[in-house]
Amino acid sequence: MDWLERMNNALDYIENNLDDEIDYKEIARAAYCSEFHFSRMFSSISGISLSEYIRRRRLTLAAFEFQKSDIRIIDVAVKYGYVSADSFSRAFQKTHGLKPSDARNNGVQLKAYPRISFQISIKGVVELEYRIENIDYELRIIGKSKPVKTSRAFKTIPTLWNSAKKDGFMQKLTDMSWEKPKCTLEGLLGVCGKEAAITDEEFNYFMGVRYDGESPNNMETIVIPPSAWAVFPNVVDAWKRLYSEWVPTAGYELANLPCIECYYGPKHKPRHELWVPINPK
Template sequence: MDWLERINRAMDYIEQNLSDEIDGREAARLACCPEYHFPRMFSALTGISLSEYIRRRRLSQAAFELQNVPDVRIIDLALKYGYDSPDSFTRAFKSLHGVTPTTARSKGVELKAFPRLFFQMTIKGESEMDYRIEVLDADIEIVGVKQEVVTQEAFHTIPKLWEEATASGLVPRIIEMSWENPQCKMEGILGVCGKQAAITDEKFDYLIGCRYTAEYPGDMEKTVIPKSTWVVFPNITEAWKRLYTEWMPTSGYELADLPCIENYLAPDRVPNNELWVPVIAK
């Protein structure tokens, strides 16, 4: 099953469950993508967030029902499409369509239809994408502090964890540790996402640390990364935008069962951050 088929299968699942609860883990599983990264991939592909796409699709379907099912009740539509009350549904409906659900029943009223998305391959003149393949030919030890993150809130939570780690003095401590025995690969300050790239649990541990082989402080813990192959991209933010849309579909690689790692280098380095993604050949 190729990449396009997988992501369209996830879109089929979302479409079939617009009037039910949509499980982000199931959508990510169908796309063969880590739950943590699926919303980022979707946003990179479409330009809108996954939650906003679902919201618009539901409100589009609600508009169709209002015009085509004369006796449908607004409270029933509100509950059907995930709103707690007719008032919250009405506000959301008016925000998208510009009119209230009651007004939308009338013929001749202009509404907005947000169509179901399908993905297909196109050829376009994108700029080149820099990457390198790194092979870790021995186990590496990473030491740091873990904090639990709710998977669905990860994109908001993790930047705050870094801010708190800097303010508390954790980041300066880790920088000092990284200088004791510098490593030639993955030598920066590291953010380790869970235990595997395919995050399917509701929560996962995010470790802020560095490679370290000496005795470590008691308030820290160690994780070991075994021998493995990685694709490394400069510029973490840009890499996440293009990894799934441009590199993975044609690379001949799949995600390995190891965590993705964000590698933050010295400020004077160019680039000063990298995304390490564990891969295996297909």
């Protein structure tokens, strides 16, 4: 089963459960993808978050029901996962620009968001460099985590590092990272998701370093088990192309572990890399 078929299977699951409870774990399972990566993969390829896509599809079907029947607003609200008629009405008006009760009127203008269908398009022949690294021991990383909205990650994360530089936290991490070099993953690390799961709208960005010494009292510790990694130079470019270009054709599955941004010291080439956990198919 190829990548394209698996992703469309996940869309089938969503479509078949729009009027029922949708389990994000089941969506990822339908795609044969880790729960950690599916939401980010979906939003990267489609340009819309998974939760927003589901919301729009449900409100599209709700509008169809009002136009075709005299069903009560509260019944439609419950059917499509809303706890009250008020919360449903607010969401409906935000999407369609009018109240649910007005959707029954002839000649009103509504918005229909069609089902997404994944396809592979050829974007060019710009190479994407990568290498495979196998780390056969636990990565013990210490640092601090901050919540980041997924939609603003590219703006928020540089701000977090700038703040860490100003308050001395970055220098403290730098000093610790060079104490006992052990592998090529040595530098300032941005772990994208402290846990092996990520919500659709927000995740914890963990700023730290690989460190085997005793952890300071004011820092957290995460441990990542032995794993294989696909490593890409240039963090920003790698994020933009990972899910839409590399994953569909690479022959690897994404492991249910967080990705790591690695920022190296002066004169290191490349200056930064994206480490992506993988499993061979």
